[in-house]
Amino acid sequence: MADNPVAIVILAAGQGSRMQSDLPKVLHRLGGAPLVGHALAVARTLEPEQVIVVAGHGADQVTKAVGKIDPDARIVLQAEQLGTGHAVRQALPELEGFEGKVIVLYGDTPFIGEDTLAALASHPSDLVVLGFEAEDPGRYGRLIVSGRGLERIVEYKDADSATRDIALCNSGVMALEASLLRQLIVRLTNENASGEYYLTDLVALARAEGRSTDVVTCDESETLGINTRAELAGAEAAFQDRARRQALENGVTLCDPATVWFALDTVIGRDTVIGQNVVFGPGVTVESGAEILPFCHLEGCHISSGATVGPFARLRPGAELGGDVHVGNFVEIKNSVLDEGVKVGHLTYLGDAHVGERTNIGAGTVTCNYDGVMKHRTDIGARAFIGSDTMLVAPVRVGDDAMTGSGSVITADVPAGALALGRARQENKPGLATRLMEALRAKKESR
Incomplete structure (x- = not known):
């Protein structure tokens, strides 16, 4: 945006008392991301020179969350919540020396679209307000426009009946x-019933200076603000409906769309098939041609082309699945890389591990990666065969083409091509099972 520099100010200082929560309103999650994360994401589509977040209530929590989402965003504090104009004024020191357009967004308004934001950034007027035609204008402020652009904003409480009939809202x-x-x-004042400094008063001040003011309009759905748990639930439904439609339009098969849940940053390639009741948490990328079977939960993972996952599988952050990997039912993978062609059929936990290509992991295998204090890694080579019910006590390495016997506890490295047996020798006691059961039954009857 070098030819038309933009700075974004996101207002995120409100308490949101109607949420009935100790958590700042902008940190409640929608599509797996805090509400303010949606505003940050759309802001970055303009490649702005600066992104400034105005925090207030729960500022430490907001600062921490924003730092994880967008480390380059700057945080300023609004110690007292004295209105939107007062909030934007707190950002002025960060805007010192900036010459370009400043766009003010809200951390609790997650659906502003990229095209709408681009229209605001490119509009030639000195000041532009985003308006929408409301199905039920209710108590919104009304936008009064003429051939000269935006004349003024009239708050509902100050509007006469004719003005209240206007559907174009602020x-x-x-x-x-x-x-x-x-x-x-x-020059803003707080001479109003609320004693607050309103950003909307800038319109009248700009007009008095002979500056051009106008309106960009968008669909009402983009302007939805979140103030209650009920509105958050409604927003989640709207987000999921939109995400499902986009996935279908992009060539993804959803076997039962209503049961698939997406996150803000979910990326799925074309010709991928998603079964019923699949949940995508944050940070999931699925390449083209993969298949996710029903009842899987995925978060912070990458799935390559041709891989199959599930049913009933869980991929946790750091799971990396190569091409044609098969992860079956009741398998959990965390912070582990599975190279091309690995098969993990069922009932297995792989944590902090690397598994080489074409290796088979038997049922009931566990990488014992945690000693109560530290996490340790397990490295399994290519074309290895891990027998069912193997406990791999990390740190440990199994070499290429090696095997472990079923039921083994592996505590030492296994050389390439070796067979490791880490279990006690079986010993049979003739007749002991019968005698033991007879004794137990007799004891039970005597009680």
Whole structure:
């Protein structure tokens, strides 16, 4: 955006008391990501020079969360919540020297689209407000427009009946030149019933200066703000419906779309097949041509082309599946790399491991990676065969083409091509089972 520099200010200071929560409102999750994460994601589509988040209630928590999502975003503090104008004013020190357009977004308004944001950034007027035609305008502020653009914003409580009949409403999102923002925001007053500094008052101030003001419109669904748990649930339903439609349009087969749940950053390639009741947590990429069978939970993982997962599998953060890998039912994988062609059929846990190509992992195998204090790695070579019910006590390495006998506890490295047996020799006691059961039954009857 070098030819048309943009800075984004995201307002995220509110308490959100109607959420009935100790968690700051903007940190409640939608599509697996905090609400403010949605605003940060769309902001980055403009390649802005700066992203500034105004935090207030729960500022430490918001700062920590934003740092994980977007480490380059700057945080400023609004110690007292004195209105939207006051909040934006806290960002002025970070905007010092910036010459371009400033766009103000809200951390609790997650659905502003990329095209809408681009229209705000490219609009030639000095100040632009984002408006929408409301099906039920209710208590929204109304936008009064003419051939000269946006004339003024009238709050519902100040509107006469004719103005209240207007359906064009104010979303609160605004874009204006940085120089104009610096000039006008210091002139805002709190002479109103709420005693707050309103960002919307900038429109009248700009008009008084002879500056051009206008409206960009979007669909009402983009302006949905989250204030209650019920609204959050409704937003989740809307998000999932949109994500499912996008997946289908992109060539993904969803066997039962209503039962598949996506995250904000889910990436799925074409010709992938997703079964029923699959949940994608944050950070999942599935390459083209993979298949996810029903009842799987995936998070923070990468699945390569041709791989199959499930049913009833769990992939945790750090799971990397190569091409044509098979992960079967009741398998859990965490922080492990499975090279091409690995097969893990069922009832297995692989944590902190690397498994070489074409290796077969038998049922009931466990990498014993945690000693109570530290995590340790297991390395299994290519074309190895791990017998069922093998306990691999990390740190340990199994070489290429090696085998472990079923029921073994492996505590030492297994050389390439070797067979490791780590179990006690079987000993049969003739007749002992019969005598033992007779004694136990007799004891039970005597009670």
